[in-house]
Amino acid sequence: MHYVFDFGALAQGEYPALLLRGLLTTLALTGLAWLLAFTVGILLAVIRLTGSRVANGIISVYVAFHRNVPMLVHILFWYFGVPQLLPAPVADWLNSHGSEFLLSMVAIGLVTSAYVCEDLRSAVRAIPSGQAEASRALGLSFFKTMRKVIMPQALRIAIPPLLNQTLLLFKNTSLAMAIGVTELTASGREIENATFLTFESYAAVTVIYLSISFLLMWGGASLSQRYRVAGGR
């Protein structure tokens, strides 16, 4: 077997732009889904902590549903199923504004929100209940206690698992290609189809994924170093 690698071909014509566009789509998808995941996740965690039985039950079903069903199935569900539920004008608007990007973003974000909620909840449980009791005794309301006493500590404890979720979220955006979003993996496939340089195009995509993942891992490690809970574990 004699094979000459031809990475130069990838640097020609439209291919660098295609890769870059794929990368930007991946990053946009990651960023937006991350915002959604953390907003919903934090909200759910706080609601769960209020101790309402009904809310607790509903949220635990939500979390179980999102954690036990594959993300790809959620993406397919949102892409194929949900537009059927929406009123026609909204569905039309979605279709003409890149529904695959928006709906995969929602699916990925909501699935990750379930994991974020669970990570936060276990971080809050790691904080001694005396903290909450003391701050309530000092006259802070439930939400003030959450915002000023519990959450700042819980978020620090939760930094490593939450960063891990961020990394997983970044990797999982590749699933959006199943419904036709041209993110990084899909643009790699496109270049492969056009050039037949399978090894080179996959290698390029792999290197891009790895560099961003390593950046996230490294950033995560230094972040959790910096924000260690003083006197904590």
Added chain:
Amino acid sequence: MWEILKDNALLLLIGQYPYGPVGGLAATLGLAAVSLLLAFPGGILLALGRVSPYRIFYLPASAVVYVVRGLPLLMFIFWAYFFVPLIIGRPVAGTTTMVVALVCYESAYLAEIIRAGIQALPKGQQEAGRALGLNYMQTMRKIILPQALFNMLPSMLSQFISTVKETSLAYVIGVQELTYAANQINSVLLTRPLEVFTLLALTYFVLNLGLTALVALTERAIGRKRSGQAVRVATT
């Protein structure tokens, strides 16, 4: 939805089996079980590398684990799609591709679980083994690994759940499993995607909920066994 399930139950369960490859739920579970079992030897080797005091073992094992953690599974599937036929010199079925990709991916995750199990054991175990005259590998094989693997059974079962979910990606390369079957039904019915995909999601949900219950059960059994051991050690 009920009617869709009634009409397509067989397709969802075993695919087109007598007339084609096994598909549906059976293929999903089979793929996950075979992949995780095959990933086991690799996982143990990588874990041994990760806890090894020698840099020649530690560095490559860590590199493999970090690279796998940094790449999407989909990339592994495409790499396997490209490399496996090249290595064995003939085209292979999508199922084989998927198993190869999953084995590579899962062995790194299993390795991290096993490593955590090894590191969670008290240091005295290793020291006692060495003091009794066993060498490093004997200590690992006869004292450390049996305990670490046993204690980590719940985590490995959780990994099995993750693997079940990950097999859905096989749909992307056209392997006939549960997600593929649902898509087949969807393209036959055409107008009822909401019901079809709700059904698909519920199937995975019930399956994995059952498996989660199993995890909780083993967790409790192992917890009981371990606390029993602790008491025995304390009283003798």
